[in-house]
Amino acid sequence: MGGDGMGGLAVAIILAMVLMIVGAWAIALLLGRWVARQRGASPAAVKKAGLFASLIGVALGLSAVAATFFESSWSPPSKLEISVPPGYAQSWTILLEDPRAPAEIVWRGADFPFAQRRGRIAVPPAGVLRVKALGDAAGRGDLEIMWSDGAPHNGTGGGPAPAGSGARSYILLGRPLPDGSLPEAPSGDSLAAEIRLRETPDHR
Structure with missing residues (x-):
C-alpha cells in the first residue's frame, strides 16, 4: 500500500507540473493573439x-514548476566559507548575531533564481x-558549509541566543574531532556556559 501511495503521489505531481506548463502556455497564447x-x-x-507569447508562457510555466517542485534548484542554499586557523580543533563553531559586533559576513552573488549566494568569514x-548579522545563513537548515582546512561538515543548528549573551540569535556549525x-551540541544553559568560557581572554 505504501508503494501504491507513493506511485499515486508521483503521478499527481507529474500531472500538476504538466498542467502548470500547459496552462501557462495556453493563457499566454490566447492573450498574445487577443492583444494582436x-x-x-x-x-x-x-x-x-501567439507563437512569441506561447514561448514566454512555457518559460513562465517551467519557472513555476522549478519554484514549486525543485526549490533547491530554483533557490540554491547559500554557501558559507569559513576560514579557520591552523590546528583548529573545535567540534562546534558558534556564530552569534550581535548588532554591536565589528565582524561581518561578506556575502557575494546576486539574489536571483538559480543563483547561489556565497559568504565568507574567519573564526578565531x-x-x-560575533557578527553584525547572520544574513543568508539565518533560518536555512540546508546552508552549505565549506571549511578552509577541508574538514567535513557534520551538523547545523541554531535559534534564539541564550539570555545574557548579548546576542539575538546563534548558529552552531559542527565538524568531527x-x-x-x-x-553533543551544546544548548540552553550549556550553550551559555560554553560561550562565556570561550570568550574569556584565556580561550580567545
Missing part, C-alpha cells in the same frame, strides 16, 4: 504574436564569533 487582434494586426502577425581559535566523533 486588438491592435488590428494581420492574421500572420496574430500567429507570430576559540570557535566563537580528529578521532571522527562529534560531541
